[in-house]
Amino acid sequence: AQSVTQLDSQVPVFEEAPVELRCNYSSSVSVYLFWYVQYPNQGLQLLLKYLSGSTLVESINGFEAEFNKSQTSFHLRKPSVHISDTAEYFCAVSGYILTGGGNKLTFGTGTQLKVEL
Amino acid sequence: DGGITQSPKYLFRKEGQNVTLSCEQNLNHDAMYWYRQDPGQGLRLIYYSQIVNDFQKGDIAEGYSVSREKKESFPLTVTSAQKNPTAFYLCASSIRDRGSDTQYFGPGTRLTVL
Numbered sequence: 001a002q003s004v005t006q007l008d009s010q011v012p013v014f015e016e017a018p019v020e021l022r023c024n025y026s027s028s029v030s031v032y033l034f035w036y037v038q039y040p041n042q043g044l045q046l047l048l049k050y051l052s053g054s055t056l057v058e059s060i061n062g063f064e065a066e067f068n069k070s071q072t073s074f075h076l077r078k079p080s081v082h083i084s085d086t087a088e089y090f091c092a093v094s095g096y097i098l099t100g101g102g103n104k105l106t107f108g109t110g111t112q113l114k115v116e117l
Numbered sequence: 118d119g120g121i122t123q124s125p126k127y128l129f130r131k132e133g134q135n136v137t138l139s140c141e142q143n144l145n146h147d148a149m150y151w152y153r154q155d156p157g158q159g160l161r162l163i164y165y166s167q168i169v170n171d172f173q174k175g176d177i178a179e180g181y182s183v184s185r186e187k188k189e190s191f192p193l194t195v196t197s198a199q200k201n202p203t204a205f206y207l208c209a210s211s212i213r214d215r216g217s218d219t220q221y222f223g224p225g226t227r228l229t230v231l
Contacts (some may be wrong), residue, residue, distance in 0.1 A: 009157065032216045043121075043207055043222035044160075051217045061135075094216040103216040105150075107159040116151060 002095040006108035013081055023065075023091030023112045032075040032094040034105070035065055039087045040065040041116055047089070050074065071103040086115045123181045123208050128228045130202075137159035138193045138226045140208035146221075148214040149191035153177060154205040154225075165204075166191055195228065202230045211227065 011069045013019045025033065032051050036044040055067040062111040074091060075096045091108045121142045130136045148167050154161040162175030165187040177221065180199025185191050191210075196215045206226045212217040 004159075008226060030216065034219070036222075041225070041227070043123075043224045044209075045222070046219055049219060093121055096216065102164060103214050103218070104165075107161075109159040 002029075002093050002104075002106050004091050004093050004108035005108055006091055008111050009109065010112045012114045012116060014020050015083055016080050018079050019077065019081050019085075019113065021089050021091075021113065023074045023076065025072055025074060025091070025093045025106060026096070027095050028063065028095050029095050031069075033065075033067060033093065033094040035059075035074070035076050036090045037087050037091065037106075038090065038110075044090060046057050047076070081113070081114050081115045083117070085113060105113075119186035120219060121208060121210055123223040123225060123226050125207075126224065128226055130228070130230050132230055135197060136195050136202075136228065138206055138228070140191045140193065140223060142189055142191075142208075142210045142221075144210055144212075144221065144225075145188070146212050147188070148211045148218070149185065150209040150211075150220060151175075151181075151183065151191070151193045152207045152209065159205065163193065165214075176184070178191045201207060202228055205229060209212075 003026050034049045035047040037047045038044045041070045048057045058064045061079045088110045090110045092105045121172040124139045151163040151167045154160050165181040166172040182194045207225040211220045
């Protein structure tokens with residue numbers, strides 16, 4: 001079984017301030033972790049992912065996330081946010097489905113990031 | 118342009134009617150997925166298909182049906198047996214169905230049952 005916990009449902013922050021969106025996971029198999037972003041009434045877009053190797057992964061728009069195996073966390077950070085970062089962010093873990101086969105992406109409940117002037 | 122299309126963007130139906138949501142991809146992906154999104158609940162897997170002519174139930178398959186007759190198409194039917202069908206429906210695809218494969222999402226269909 002696998003699960004993802006995003007404890008913060010909403011995070012308000014002022015423009016140019018740093019932000020951290022928390023994600024904790026549980027999984028009994030090899031871990032692949034993802035962060036997706038969703039703008040209003042749109043689909044999800046991949047922000048970044050951890051598959052293996054370096055525990056720090058970065059996106060092209062300044063976000064980064066660090067895989068911490070001992071704390072089972074994959075927190076998302078950005079040193080300086082912009083108004084355009086206002087969106088909902090979903091953390092997800094991928095794992096093997098025992099019944100039926102294949103892999104399942106399990107999502108957290110999402111964190112709404114609201115950047116204010 | 119390669120991508121995933123879903124149609125229609127908004128759909129209104131009367132209670133008791135079946136409705137089919139379209140999902141098409143031109144990414145040459147083998148695996149396709151349907152998710153349901155409700156406020157505050159994240160995304161939940163309805164059905165998935167690893168290959169043409171094969172599909173598996175996800176976590177909340179009751180009241181839904183799918184088909185996978187072509188690689189590029191994975192339509193979802195919301196039947197009258199689905200007790201609370203009003204939601205945002207997202208289709209996704211990935212190259213194959215390995216854990217490391219990224220799932221790419223379509224723009225979604227918002228279904229409202231009146």
